[in-house]
Amino acid sequence: MPPKRRNPGANAKSPATPIDAKQRALIEQQEQLARKREQLERVIKEAPKKAEERKKLRQEELRTRRVDATVLIDRRFDTATTAGALPRRRHKPLRSQQRQARLVFLALLCGLLVLVIWLWSVWRW
Numbered sequence: 001m002p003p004k005r006r007n008p009g010a011n012a013k014s015p016a017t018p019i020d021a022k023q024r025a026l027i028e029q030q031e032q033l034a035r036k037r038e039q040l041e042r043v044i045k046e047a048p049k050k051a052e053e054r055k056k057l058r059q060e061e062l063r064t065r066r067v068d069a070t071v072l073i074d075r076r077f078d079t080a081t082t083a084g085a086l087p088r089r090r091h092k093p094l095r096s097q098q099r100q101a102r103l104v105f106l107a108l109l110c111g112l113l114v115l116v117i118w119l120w121s122v123w124r125w
Helices: 018-065 095-122
Strands: none
16 A cells, blocks of 8 residues: 655644745735835825814914914015025125235235334344
């Protein structure tokens, strides 16, 4: 009588192979990613609602405080907020201004040199 063949998948108590362990780990990872994706999709769907709620709360707060219209900030024409609030850079001096500053520096340096020579001649040690 020939020996009976065993079906490898039929026995549930068969020892786990490294491939099976890796497959289970991949399945778990896939499930975690699916849960994370669902959570992020939920957050994306709720974002406009939350923004609308915040806007309504702010409007209600402004109404309850009864703030003057002069205190409220009109951001429609505010260039600092619409342009991304970029800091203003100092302008580079023009060439004529640079030349003038260089001449003033040289004149002062020559004056200092003359003063030092005069003081040296007066106070000879």
